[in-house]
């Protein structure tokens with residue numbers, strides 16, 4: 001699972017109000033080369049929750065994302081864009097868990113696939 | 124004419140626990156071929172109920188063929204299906220698809236509202252007694268309960284929350300599901316649509332819907 005996917009997921013247990021973002025408990029992280037495409041990054045940026053990506057990236061070993069992102073950084077700050085690309089698309093959570101920030105419920109990630117199915121008493 | 128680059132059935136994994144790519148899957152991919160990829164260029168794509176992975180793999184190839192860089196997520200309730208999809212993706216060297224195990228669109232809601240540009244679903248649409256719905260084997264791939272609508276009707280209210288302003292939904296239905304009524308239900312949520320492909324197959328009258336936000 002890439003961090004772009006992590007950015008899209010939330011804990012939907014019935015009654016949970018602050019189920020976003022999942023905390024990541026990594027057991028095995030893999031790195032995979034992805035084609036660098038700044039145009040894609042610019043398109044996807046407005047749909048991201050930046051603080052969630054930044055925090056997830058830190059846990060996954062990319063500590064260089066800034067707190068604030070400006071338009072000019074997105075346009076032509078090559079160093080920033082490279083870190084952004086790496087965090088978003090090249091760090092893969094292979095094994096571990098996604099942890100609900102409110103309840104602490106752990107959703108296992110196995111072979112790169114998070115299992116977000118709920119138990120009967122959670123829906 | 125160059126053959127359209129969709130997934131290759133011979134490179135697609137399925138087994139007794141995973142839905143085999145069938146007429147409905149092919150019709151859905153044929154409907155995707157009619158999409159105006161040059162104008163409507165999706166950046167985030169989600170397929171619900173990916174089964175063998177044949178459809179999402181085809182979508183990923185179409186994106187690539189049109190020079191569109193996108194991120195895709197394929198989800199299914201069945202771990203066997205996700206494993207099959209993983210194998211199908213590897214066999215086609217597709218790297219832009221992540222997998223999620225979950226129920227319909229609930230892993231993304233609430234939270235990820237109005238951001239998905241391309242949503243794809245070939246649901247369990249076969250009319251069956253409602254008891255069939257509690258099975259957890261391969262029946263879950265096709266058993267749709269009363270009028271084949273039980274899973275579809277749980278999915279429909281999620282569509283308005285997930286589609287981006289320029290988003291599209293492609294969905295398989297059959298005449299037994301009453302596609303006109305499905306379009307009416309979506310219209311009440313501000314989503315317009317039409318039948319983009321009709322096909323008669325093995326006692327099924329397939330109707331592929333394409334829908335978008337008004």
Ligand SMILES: C[S@@+](CC[C@H](N)C(=O)[O-])C[C@H]1O[C@@H](n2cnc3c(N)ncnc32)[C@H](O)[C@@H]1O
Nearest residue numbers: 142144148172173174199200201226227245264
């Ligand atoms: C008709 S098959 C389609 C498979 C594949 N997309 C294709 O077109 O060949 C339906 C798929 O939906 C999955 N499914 C059934 N109920 C689901 C649910 N509630 N949430 C997610 N997936 C579901 C089944 O496991 C199955 O893989």
